Amino acid sequence: MIFQSGSLLLVIIGAYLLKHLHIFGDHDYHVLQGLVFNLTLPCAIMLSFATNKHDMKMLWIVLFGFFACAIPLFIVYVGSRGDERNYRAFQMLNASGLNLGAFCLPVVQTFMGPSAGLPIIMLDIGNATVATAGSLTITRTLLHMDGNFRSLPLVLRVRGILHDFFSSISFDMYMLMLIFVFAHVTIPQPIITLITPFANANAFCTMAMIGLMMEVPDSRKDRMELLKVICWRLVFACVIAVAAWFLLPFDERIREIMVLGSFAPITIFSTKFTDSLTGNAKLAGFSMTVTAVLSLILMTALHAALPVA
Template identity: 40%
Template structure:
């Protein structure tokens, strides 16, 4: 427990440092975009490669992307039910922000620090199915089903958005290599290991710089309900995944942690496209970060991971 608290304190310090350095003008409000490019194009792909190279492969793991994909659809259904009889922009807020998990830039750094390579690969595979929905799948469904503002997202546009993601392409490339039995040269792993090791720090600093909360009274009810739905569902799903799924212990542990990850950083943009309130969507996204930190750390402590 002491090790978990020490590591989590370090993460919280980095998050707070990113936020405070922005507030005091050391970083500009949009400087997080630079770190985002570093994470998505360098440190995160390096972390994916080094952990895939150290894993033990099993064909059973291919079920994880399917599970993540179905889980997103389940949470969209939760959002639809919770927002029935509401106006289309409000329904869009629920349908787009109840599902979706920020794995690469948020949950993966936690897993990388607390769990082993097998768990990191489990998180990457979860993000394969999750990314399909986060990068356009959930928006395409929401805009068509609710006829809520904005332009419809075509299959071609959604696919282009998905495959232009360097982390997603890295997931797929490493998955193909591992399934084909192609080993990553140890020299290559050693070469990129320092880059991979930087991923938790850079990602947490970036998230801290992105954090922004504007608690307007009119926002509180909707934000509270979405957060309650995400956290309540996460508790039930974490218990079910840990107790019922036929995977190894590290994989069941990481899946139980994944369901507490914050909402996708793209969700506010899609919410606005569907006619939603930009301030409300952005504030909600930041609050899911706080809820995610709490949920993921509590799960790690309950599972006795470290």
């Protein structure tokens, strides 16, 4: 298990070193972002649905994921009062939301096999309803950073929000697979065979993308704000993990997967939204990388410690 998590960490470090050897440029991570969000992650989502049984009771996990993402957003809004508006936005966007599909999915499947993917995806369906667009809308509205958005007609505002959601292929795939669950649709074997190589590449592409995004910010204020976000996330992760372990009506294996998911890092969407609202791309990328490394360490330790056969 240590070698499994170590191999993922080595991919992050290797990509970071290759960037500093000028084999990759500062913005080359955009290529891997495109591959992960539009190809490898959607294929991994489909493969997990196609190769695992669908228990309708797992819809409770979807609801749990929604509250696990939404509630911290409002807590940080209240708790960050007194800070500068840009840094409040940074805290709200980065202290809430779980990087489940792009990060936790490959990590948990590495630890526990392909069957561990479905609970993570169900958790991410609820999480993604907030993290993929809702957190941006809520943050810029509460902090009055919405510019001309509030002056637009209601129809245009709704259209813009819906575009934020459905322009994400990963989110669309989540919704499609959820419809398949309700409709009892089975994905044909030839399609499973075609998507398997892309799904298997998801872990490598995700870790390499994180390594290429990593860059240490120059400002001490930026580093202090990152420390605040890490503290927020650790508190929320512990609360979510305890709630998942003691409240969710599932066996110990699924509850362990939920606990591991609780310690997932900052989402890619949060880094994108941070950049668009505050213009601080360096802090956004470094924050995700730091929390990704911390998450990998914590998830490895929890997997070893939890009393699950």
